Amino acid sequence: MSGIIKSSIARKVSMGLSALFLLIFLLQHLIVNFSSVLSAEMFNEFSHFMGTNPLVQFVLQPILIFGVVFHFVMGFILEIRNNRARDVKYVQYKGSANSSWMSRNMIYSGIVILAFLGLHFYDFWFPEIGYKYIHFLPEDPNRYYGELVEKFHDPIRVILYCLAFVFLALHLLHGFSSSFQSVGFNNKYSPAVHKTGKVYAILIPLGFVFIALFHYFNSL
Amino acid sequence: MNLTLKIWRQKNADAKGGMETYKVENISPDSSFLEMLDILNDQLINEGKEPVAFDHDCREGICGMCSLQINGQPHGPGRGITTCQLHMRKFRDGDTIYIEPFRAKAFPVIKDLVVDRTSFDRIQHAGGYISVNTSGNTQDANAIPIEKHNADKAFDAATCIGCGACVAACKNASAMLFTSAKVSQFALLPQGRVEATERVLNMVKQMDLEGFGNCSNTGACELECPKGISLENIARMNREYLKASVK
Numbered sequence: 084m085s086g087i088i089k090s091s092i093a094r095k096v097s098m099g100l101s102a103l104f105l106l107i108f109l110l111q112h113l114i115v116n117f118s119s120v121l122s123a124e125m126f127n128e129f130s131h132f133m134g135t136n137p138l139v140q141f142v143l144q145p146i147l148i149f150g151v152v153f154h155f156v157m158g159f160i161l162e163i164r165n166n167r168a169r170d171v172k173y174v175q176y177k178g179s180a181n182s183s184w185m186s187r188n189m190i191y192s193g194i195v196i197l198a199f200l201g202l203h204f205y206d207f208w209f210p211e212i213g214y215k216y217i218h219f220l221p222e223d224p225n226r227y228y229g230e231l232v233e234k235f236h237d238p239i240r241v242i243l244y245c246l247a248f249v250f251l252a253l254h255l256l257h258g259f260s261s262s263f264q265s266v267g268f269n270n271k272y273s274p275a276v277h278k279t280g281k282v283y284a285i286l287i288p289l290g291f292v293f294i295a296l297f298h299y300f301n302s303l
Numbered sequence: 304m305n306l307t308l309k310i311w312r313q314k315n316a317d318a319k320g321g322m323e324t325y326k327v328e329n330i331s332p333d334s335s336f337l338e339m340l341d342i343l344n345d346q347l348i349n350e351g352k353e354p355v356a357f358d359h360d361c362r363e364g365i366c367g368m369c370s371l372q373i374n375g376q377p378h379g380p381g382r383g384i385t386t387c388q389l390h391m392r393k394f395r396d397g398d399t400i401y402i403e404p405f406r407a408k409a410f411p412v413i414k415d416l417v418v419d420r421t422s423f424d425r426i427q428h429a430g431g432y433i434s435v436n437t438s439g440n441t442q443d444a445n446a447i448p449i450e451k452h453n454a455d456k457a458f459d460a461a462t463c464i465g466c467g468a469c470v471a472a473c474k475n476a477s478a479m480l481f482t483s484a485k486v487s488q489f490a491l492l493p494q495g496r497v498e499a500t501e502r503v504l505n506m507v508k509q510m511d512l513e514g515f516g517n518c519s520n521t522g523a524c525e526l527e528c529p530k531g532i533s534l535e536n537i538a539r540m541n542r543e544y545l546k547a548s549v550k
Contacts, residue, residue: 091479091517092507092544161517165475168516170408174309174322175401177375178474182521187474189519261520267545269538 094161099265101154102258106283108147113290120297123228130227134211155197162190185257192254199247206234235298244295248288255284304330304391307399308343310355313412316419320412322401332392336379337362337369339391340402356415362387364529367464370471371416372403377468377527385466385529405467407476409513422513423465423481429509430502431485433494444494453491460487462530469524469532475516480524482510483540484532490543500550503543 115133119126133139178187185192210230214220235241259280263269268276305328313320327343334342337359344354360368369386373379379389394400402416410418435441449457461484469480486503489495495502518537525534 089511090507090544091477091511091515092541093548095517096541096545161519165477165516165519168408168476168514169406171406171412173372173375173403173406174311175372175375175403176474178521178523180376180380181472181523181526182474186519186521257520264520264534264538265541267538267542269535 094157095265096267098154098157098161099262101150101157102262103266104146104150105154106255106259106262108150109287110283113287116294117290119228119231120294126231127225127227131222131224134215134227135222151200155193158190158193183257185253186261189254189257192250195247195250196254199243199250202240202243202247206240207231232298232302235295236302238299241295241299245292248291248295251291252284252288255287256281259283304332304394304396304398306330306339306394306397309399309401310416311403311412312355312415313404314414316411316413320415322403330391332390334391335362335387336371336373336389336391337387356413356417358417359387364388365464367466370405370418370420370467372401372405372471374401377405377471378466378529382526383529383531385464385468388529405471407467407470407515409476409478409515410467410470418467420465420467422515423467423478425513426478426482426506426509427465427485430498430505431489433489433498435494447493449492456535457488457491457495460484460491460532460536463488463528463532464530466529468527468529470515472523472527473516473518474521474523475519477518477524478510478513478515479518479537479540480528480532480534482506483536486540486543487536490539499543500547503540503547507540507544 115126115129118129207230215222260273260277263273263276263280305326308325308327309322310325311320312323325343325347327339327346330339330342337357340355340357347354358368358370360366362369364385364387367385369378371378371386373386373389378384378386380393381389404410404412404416404418405420407418409422410420413419463481463484465481467481470476470478473480486506489502490499520534520537522534525532
């Protein structure tokens with residue numbers, strides 16, 4: 084069994100599965116965040132539910148954290164191993180002749196997303212954990228919208244968020260269809276998966292950019 | 304055509320190699336790339352120098368022997384061809400052409416542009432075969448009905464000539480396209496199902512032992528493959544591996 088876990092295909096499939104899980108999470112995150120554009124009450128309601136529901140907090144959240152950490156750690160492991168597989172580099176290597184920039188630079192778009200996650204956690208997740216589980220402050224179901232909007236008053240933060248979403252789009256442009264291929268899904272529906280992937284990779288980050296800009300311009 | 308060639312020269316497997324520059328003149332645009340290298344070697348021999356070592360055999364695109372990374376691409380510019388099928392008309396007069404060996408830890412350089420691709424042989428030995436009765440009672444393969452769709456796909460996979468362009472093109476030096484073609488050509492046929500479980504597990508294990516990289520689905524292998532082996536085979540190998548792992 085350990086041989087199977089150590090195999091290149093097991094690593095590839097696990098990378099694909101964690102990516103598919105994160106793709107679903109991103110869509111859910113966008114839907115919740117987009118409600119803040121539509122109505123403050125709706126966003127507060129969604130956030131209060133997500134922030135207090137035991138299933139979300141103590142089952143889904145740990146799974147999500149594991150998924151994120153696993154995806155990043157495995158990404159770095161694969162990058163190191165792949166670099167070792169070509170110990171002497173080419174003098175001339177024309178990668179652009181046969182593959183997309185996005186597919187060859189997933190590690191770099193991934194590193195930018197990791198850096199963004201650091202900022203995002205500093206902005207929202209750590210204060211939230213502190214509020215609930217360190218300071219044990221009384222729950223106020225109407226606090227979420229104000230906390231969100233306050234963060235987007237800062238133009239530097241808005242620029243950093245938008246820049247990170249551009250790299251997220253680049254990552255997804257290859258990552259969406261790649262995750263399907265990795266888990267062995269390649270059949271007559273694959274062209275549809277590719278097209279859906281392109282739409283997803285542009286619309287999801289664009290949605291996040293829109294939310295950040297909406298709250299920034301609303302605050303002016 | 305007059306050309307400048309930058310060629311990787313390396314005395315032997317242990318020597319430190321480097322790029323050296325050569326000039327060739329009056330090359331016909333209709334000559335093949337390997338013929339151009341033959342002309343260079345004639346020139347070097349006449350000058351009393353060591354000719355450039357490079358692999359070649361059938362020179363008609365079916366043996367998989369010729370390799371070469373030409374201007375950063377395996378088998379040079381163009382799709383669906385081996386180096387022996389590459390013609391000098393693909394280049395322009397006065398061009399500088401970079402010629403390097405296929406690079407991968409699992410393809411060590413033997414000399415100059417010749418690399419050791421026996422790692423592919425060892426992957427094949429690990430399971431790239433079927434056991435048949437050779438006592439004279441062998442069943443006629445044509446008597447076993449096979450769906451046209453599957454027969455075509457198995458045949459497509461079997462056209463892999465094992466040249467190693469997939470490894471050379473892949474940014475990770477992954478051999479998954481080669482291995483998956485060799486797994487698929489049997490996985491799709493009833494004769495191959497008998498040993499399907501051990502085959503995929505053993506071939507993947509050997510592939511990993513050889514030190515090839517992991518596939519990250521860039522698709523470079525498929526585009527550079529002289530036989531157009533599809534990424535679909537890698538997905539099939541992944542499925543075969545998962546099925547075999549839970550058995």
